[in-house]
Amino acid sequence: MAGLQLHSLLLCDYALTAKDGKISAVGIFSQINVPQLPAVHGRLFVVAVLEAEPGPYPLMLQIVAPSGGEA
8 A cells, every 4th residue: 555654563462552652562472372273362452553644544454374374
């Protein structure tokens, strides 16, 4: 998408944005290990920092397997 840039994307235990616009992310995941699939993770936050010109943008978040197939 022209005019839309992803600066960072992370998964963490908790995240919030302060009044001054700073993002606080606690417990950033470097990997998630589960003993078997399917698995359930209690709660996590997806933090995406995007830069774009004003206007509507269609966005979709999809989780895929390392092979590129559906997870």
